[in-house]
Amino acid sequence: VSDSTTETSEDSTSMKGLKATGNLLISGGNITVNSADDSVHSDKSVTINGGTFTIASGDDAIHAEETLTVTAGDFNISECYEGLEALHIDVRGGNIKLKASDDGLNAAGGTDQSGTTGGRDGMFGGPGGGRGGMSSNSDGSIKISGGTLYINSSGDGLDANGTLEISGGHTTVVGPTQGDTATLDYDTSGIITGGTFIGTGASGMAQTFSDSKQGVIAVTVGNQSAGTKILLKDKNGNTIIDYTPELNFAVVILSSPDIKSGEKYDITVGSTSGEFEAD
16 A cells, blocks of 8 residues: 555544555555545545455545546445545456445546535336436546446436446446436436446436447336346347346346347346347
């Protein structure tokens, strides 16, 4: 663990775990933090290139005012308000499992607080519904190009006050069905060009990807109980995705390199099945 500056003494008592006023670099080690405030915090940028992290936080698990980059590491975040928060979040690798009482990943404009409410105009108009994002001056970004992410969030799963881009990795988002929440929430654009994405959550403010270079299936499925299996098969009966969410859900968003735009797929949710064309 290294930082570019030495923390100056303050009159107030910090409730953060690992804290730096400058850039913070973590390259390895076994790190356990149970903190009332951010568990890992930088007033500038955080880069994590390895290590094993066991985190419970009363606020953000990992927070950077500028850029948060993860290239490797194992993260078990059992409790936090928001999981990863920064102006720019760049996940290139690692194994991240988190449970958040608000947003899972939040590109929040760099301030040490929860993100502002983002516009969501991409509501589904029924099964296989529309795409779209609201134009915004927000300049935050979330990029996922590798790694495995499992996000259980009581707020938004991926909340980009700006742009969202997924180009690799395996991302699973499990959200609630109550409240003003969405599996995906972005202001400007939400693009998927690679990787696997599995998302479930509420349908009321639902938003799917605005653009893609692989197939996307987004369907409203009514109110489904936790533990209800989701099964996606191609026209030849091959299983593409087999997943069982641990929270109740009303919408399903699926994308992978095995899903082709314009082709039809059979999706089974519990005892109900239907055929849908991938966007």
